[in-house]
Amino acid sequence: MSRIITYREAITEALREEMERDERVFVYGLDVADFKRTFGSGKGLLEQFGAKRYFSTPLSEDALMGIGLGAAVMGLRPVNVHIRVDFLLLTLNQLANMVTSMRYTSAGKLKVPLTIRTVIGRGWGQGMQHSKTLHALFAHLPGLKVALPSTAADMKGLLKSAIRDDNPVLIIEQRWLYDTPGEVPEDPNYLEPLGVPRCIREGTDVTVIGVSWMVIEAVKAAEILARRGVRVEVIDPRTISPLDYTLIYDSIKKTGHCIVVDYDWLNCGFSAEVAARVQEHCFNELKSPITRIGFAETPCPTTRPLENKFYPNAIQIIKAIEQKLGLSETDLSGEEFYSYENKFKGPF
């Protein structure tokens, strides 16, 4: 059985179910227990589980990551919450020097069942420090799993898998997706596997690999082009590290065209990783060079017109597909874009 809930409610459900299932699970981070409860994603958890298992912390990100590590090796299953990925940078010493290498350096004697939740944002003037994604930076570290769910079902299933996983897992949530509804199974044992991509929409003409919010933009582009008879396959990697690329290779062998739309800068990023692996495995099947789309190579500006130019969108994806397949320009005059942004009025 499943029903429609939002991405935000999917987070709450995942946390509640895992906290009910295992009393070693606890949630902590800056302001998680305040009246806003991390954009509402922690609603009711303090009331149900108490301050021992759901608590706000001092503004000490670095130490709090290390505290999660220590608690995890001692058998607890901490969920460390960061309301912006930009704040997660303060934990990089613990993350890169300790958390991700502790199992390896202990020769398998220690395990680190630590879940890290962080939120990426955009829009309404978030500016240079509330707008980054940085998933490539984290995915670069062996020993860490990195996932960016783009649907309510994946949010729930991947977060639950992360909490049950015996390794550190970073879940990067998208603020704009919080209000998006989706069909989510009710089964408390519903899980989605970490490390496996999902085919969001089947097609035969071109493969678009979208990350996080870019899945939404890619689907929008695919819907518009479908009216012209162009069949776009949209794949969401869901987890970017470690990742089983089989589904991606199979798709490109079928379509012969690959576009990677990343929600990040291109330079040394996940899009480059996908492109490198695809050319290695699908060289003979590729009918065109791999196209990459991502953030402008600039910090994120605050003012709206420049910010719109900073982020990639469905129009850019449509243009890239037109160019790849030698299509004429699509008439976009009647199309509505950025529909979800209209739900986000700020300020934070």
Place this chain on the structure above:
Amino acid sequence: MDNLNFELYKKMYLIRATEEKIRAHYEEDEMKTPCHLYVGGEHIAAGVLQALAKDDYLFGTYRSHGIYLARTMETDAFFCELYGKATGTQKGKAGSMHIASPEHGLVATSAVVGTTIPMAVGSALAQQYLATGRITAVFFGDGATDEGVFWESINFACLKKLPILFICEDNDLAIHTSTEERHGYRSITDIVRQFDCNAYANETTDVQQIYQTTTQAIAQLRSDQRPAFLHFKYYRYYEHVGMYTDFHAGYRSEEIYKQWKARDPLELQRTKLFSQGMNDDLKRYEESVQQQLTESVRKAKIASFPDPQELYSDIYAL
């Protein structure tokens, strides 16, 4: 009390003798691991660990031979780890700077200053959460108190009333830079006293006093649930990393070394035991340790390196 004094001596002697054994073999260039020797500080590891229960948890730094040896009293896996062998504590993946033995409660050591401090606080949080009654002790140098994470960690531990001992082993040097050149304040203990914890300071080289101070700190922690900060001074006899003295380098004076050496912790304890007529016991123990060390080094030298496939194991728990 004689028995206690002898137990303390045993720990100290094993640490000193093991590190002298490393020094004797290091130039053979088979132990390819940077070693940060603890000689001069043995009384701190011995005294603190004697006061702790065997199932209390320990966290250390890159200078952790002392707490490893005082807790395990073994040297086979220890030397295998230093020689990078498959039979080492961590299959050669850790070496001297990361040596640990979770099965003995020495959970982790680290070569980035201050980084095990929050991990130890997390361990203490877990002990409180699971109501195990176990204490966590974290060892770090005075350099670690320069790091922001030390202050973040002690603040959180005090806020949550965690069962933890912060052991500051102050040798007045962060690598080659003295406290005087680093601190905009006079006494770390005075500052830490402003937190909701119990702070202790001692400049002794008498292991019995370290043991007593730690015992007192543990009793106080158990009665008022406040973390303890223990500040112990010692003198690092050798260079920051490596096997030699470095007085010629000019950043510290040999005169001060001589003052500390005159009250060498091991000699002090040995003299105490002599005066109690334990000469024969000492001699027997020291001989057995020397045999143990010779045998451990011999075994480590002939042990196998890890299988090449070991490179790829234990990145993730399955």
